[in-house]
Amino acid sequence: MAEITLTVTRTLKFKIKTENAGDLLAPTVAAWDKALSFYLGFFLAHKEVFTEKKTDSRTGKERPLTAMDLLTWAEYNTVPTAAHHSTMEGWNFSAVCPQAPTILRRAVINSATGAVRSYVSALSKWEKTNPEKRGREPQPPQPGQNMVFYTGLYQMRLEEFRDGNAQLKVFNGGKWCFKDFAVSGPPYALDLLDQSQAERERIAEERKTQNRRLLETGCKERTDGEKEALRPTIGVWVAQSPTLFHKEDGFWLHMPFEKRVRIPGKAEERRLAEPALKVGTVDLNAASAAAVAWEGEKTLEAKTVWHTEENGKREKALQKVARKQKASGKPVKGESSNRDLWRYVRNLDDSVAWQVASSLVVWAVSLGLQVLVFEYLRSYCPEKGGSYSKRVNRKRSYCLRGGIGSGWITSGTWRSAKEYSPSNGILPGPVKLVRIAAIWGNGFLLKPEEATPADCDADTVAGQAMQA
Numbered sequence: 001m002a003e004i005t006l007t008v009t010r011t012l013k014f015k016i017k018t019e020n021a022g023d024l025l026a027p028t029v030a031a032w033d034k035a036l037s038f039y040l041g042f043f044l045a046h047k048e049v050f051t052e053k054k055t056d057s058r059t060g061k062e063r064p065l066t067a068m069d070l071l072t073w074a075e076y077n078t079v080p081t082a083a084h085h086s087t088m089e090g091w092n093f094s095a096v097c098p099q100a101p102t103i104l105r106r107a108v109i110n111s112a113t114g115a116v117r118s119y120v121s122a123l124s125k126w127e128k129t130n131p132e133k134r135g136r137e138p139q140p141p142q143p144g145q146n147m148v149f150y151t152g153l154y155q156m157r158l159e160e161f162r163d164g165n166a167q168l169k170v171f172n173g174g175k176w177c178f179k180d181f182a183v184s185g186p187p188y189a190l191d192l193l194d195q196s197q198a199e200r201e202r203i204a205e206e207r208k209t210q211n212r213r214l215l216e217t218g219c220k221e222r223t224d225g226e227k228e229a230l231r232p233t234i235g236v237w238v239a240q241s242p243t244l245f246h247k248e249d250g251f252w253l254h255m256p257f258e259k260r261v262r263i264p265g266k267a268e269e270r271r272l273a274e275p276a277l278k279v280g281t282v283d284l285n286a287a288s289a290a291a292v293a294w295e296g297e298k299t300l301e302a303k304t305v306w307h308t309e310e311n312g313k314r315e316k317a318l319q320k321v322a323r324k325q326k327a328s329g330k331p332v333k334g335e336s337s338n339r340d341l342w343r344y345v346r347n348l349d350d351s352v353a354w355q356v357a358s359s360l361v362v363w364a365v366s367l368g369l370q371v372l373v374f375e376y377l378r379s380y381c382p383e384k385g386g387s388y389s390k391r392v393n394r395k396r397s398y399c400l401r402g403g404i405g406s407g408w409i410t411s412g413t414w415r416s417a418k419e420y421s422p423s424n425g426i427l428p429g430p431v432k433l434v435r436i437a438a439i440w441g442n443g444f445l446l447k448p449e450e451a452t453p454a455d456c457d458a459d460t461v462a463g464q465a466m467q468a
Contacts, residue, residue: 007260008261012257013254014184014255015184015249015251024170024179029147035108040141044119049065050065050116053065054069067110075109104169106150107147107149119139148244154166158197161193192257195236195238206230235260237258238258279295279370279373280293280371281294284374286398288305288308289304291304300367305356317341318388320341325337349403
C-alpha cells in the first residue's frame with residue numbers, strides 16, 4: 001500500500017514582555033516596511049516575470065519560475081556586487097537600504113514575491129471573468145505585512161527560552177544588532193524547541209558529512225537517500241521562521257512548527273485492507289455538526305454538536321452593526337467603525353469553532369477512531385435577497401464550517417487531549433489526529449460515486465487520518 005507524507009503545522013505564540021519593546025521594534029518594523037515597499041514596487045513594475053517560464057534542467061520541460069528563481073533574479077538586478085557593479089536603472093536596493101542584512105533582504109524579497117504573485121493571479125482571473133460578475137478590480141499589495149525573522153535574524157535556543165529570553169536582530173536607526181527580549185510562551189514549547197534544536201543539529205552535521213563526500217568524490221548532485229537524510233525526521237517537530245505581530249496588548253512572535261507524518265495512501269485502499277477500521281464521518285451544517293462512528297459497516301455511535309444559539313447571537317450583533325452604520329452614514333476610508341461589535345462577532349466565531357472541534361476530537365479519541373472524514377466544502381456562493389445581517393450571517397456561518405475542519409480541529413487535538421494527558425497534551429493510545437487533506441489529486445480523497453458508508457456520509461469528502 002502506497003504511503004503519503006503530509007506536513008502538520010501548529011503555531012506557538014510567544015508574548016514579548018520587555019517594557020520598551022515598542023521603542024526597540026518600531027524602527028525595525030519601519031525598516032522592514034521600507035525594504036518591502038522597494039521590492040513590491042520592483043515586482044509590480046516587472047509583473048511579466050511571473051508569467052515567464054524556464055526549461056527544467058532535469059526533465060527538459062518548461063516550468064514557471066520558482067521562488068528561488070525570482071529571488072536570484074531580483075538580487076541580480078537590484079544589488080550591485082563585485083561580480084557586477086550595475087543594477088536596473090532606478091532599482092538600487094543598496095542605495096535605499098544600505099545597512100540591511102542580506103538575510104533580511106531575502107526575507108523581504110520572498111514576502112514581496114508571494115504578495116505580487118497572488119495579485120497577478122487574481123488580476124488575471126478578474127480580467128477573464130464576465131464584467132457583470134467579476135466585482136471590483138484586485139488592488140496591488142501595499143507595505144504593512146508582518147515582519148518575518150529568518151534564521152540569522154533571531155535566536156531562540158532551548159537554554160535561553162528556559163530563562164524566558166530570546167534574541168532578535170533590531171535596527172536602532174544606525175545599525176542592526178541583536179537585543180535580548182523577555183518572552184513567555186506555553187509550557188509545552190520547551191518540548192517542541194528541544195526536538196527542533198536536536199533535529200536542526202542533526203541536519204547540519206549530515207550536511208557537513210555530505211559536503212565532504214561531494215568534495216572528495218567530485219560529484220555535483222546528492223543521491224535520493226542523501227536528500228531524504230537532509231529532510232526532517234518523520235514525527236519530529238521543527239521550528240520555522242517566526243513572524244512578528246503588533247497587537248493591542250503589545251508585540252507577539254508567532255512561531256510555526258512543522259512535523260512530517262507518514263500516512264497510508266488512498267482511504268479506499270486502507271478501508272479494504274482493514275475491514276474493521278474505525279472511521280468517523282462528519283457533516284458540517286449551518287447550525288450543527290453531525291458525526292457518526294463506524295467500525296466497518298457497523299454503526300458505533302452518533303453525535304450532534306449544536307450551535308444554533310450562537311448563530312442567533314451573531315445575527316443580532318450584525319443587525320446592530322447595520323443600524324449603527326446606517327445612522328452614521330457612509331463609512332470613512334481608513335477609519336474603523338463598530339470595532340467592539342466586530343470583535344465580538346470574531347470572538348464568537350472562534351469560540352464556536354473551538355468548542356465544536358474540541359467536542360469532536362474528544363469524542364473521536366474516546367471511541368478510538370483512526371480516520372475522520374469531513375465534508376468537502378466548495379467555494380461559497382452567496383444567496384441573493386435578504387437583509388445585510390442575514391447575508392453576512394450566512395457567509396460567516398459557512399466560513400465557520402471551513403474553520404472547524406481545516407483549522408480548529410488540529411488545535412483541538414492538542415488542547416482537548418490535555419484531559420487525557422495533562423503533562424504534555426499528547427493524545428493517549430496509538431493514535432494522533434493530523435491535519436485535513438482537502439485538495440483533490442493528492443491520492444487521499446474519494447469521489448462521490450466511490451464513497452461508502454465507512455468513508456463518508458457527505459457528497460464530496462476529504463480524509464483526515466489519525467496516525468500512530
